[in-house]
Amino acid sequence: MATGPATRTSSVVYGLSVLDHRGRVTDLAVLRTLDWPPGTRLHLRPADGPLTIEAHTDGEFSVTEQGHLRICAAARHRHGLATGDRVLLAADPAAGHLLVFPPAVLDDLFADKFTAASGGDSR
Known part of the structure; x- marks a missing residue:
């Protein structure tokens, strides 16, 4: 028996952005939900997987005057990001x-979903 669509239980806001040659992501709809005005200092937590960014008084970078986020070159290289990459943004305003x-x-997150959608083993 088929079940209905899942019900949202989260206030997370999603968006896609293209990373430009200066490391900028520009999805203002997502970034504005975090209430980070221009000049807000930001900290990038070191971790594997997605980049985790949060406001921090001693942050190593800040929101640009236009309200964009600029990911530093070292972080882009560490996470395998290149100019023109599309990135998924997930903002949790509560956190x-x-x-x-x-x-x-x-790719890692969705590999099993694509395998299942194609009816099984992807070999």
């Missing part, structure tokens, strides 16, 4: 976090 999912992380 004050932004997760940035690089394409390779998305």
Whole structure:
């Protein structure tokens, strides 16, 4: 028996953005939900998987005057991000976090779903 669609239980806001040559992500609809005005200092937590970004007084970078996020070159290289990559943004306003999912992380997250959708083993 088929079940109905899942019901949302989260206030997380999602969006996609293309990473430009300066490391900017520009989905203002997502970024504005975090209430980070221009100049807000941000910290990138070191971790495997998605980049986790949060406001922090001693943050190593800040929201641009236009309200964009600029991911530093070292973080882009560490996470395998390149100019033109589409990244999934997931903002959790209640927690004050932004997760940035690089394409390779998305590949890992969805590999089983694509295998199941194609009817089984992808070999």
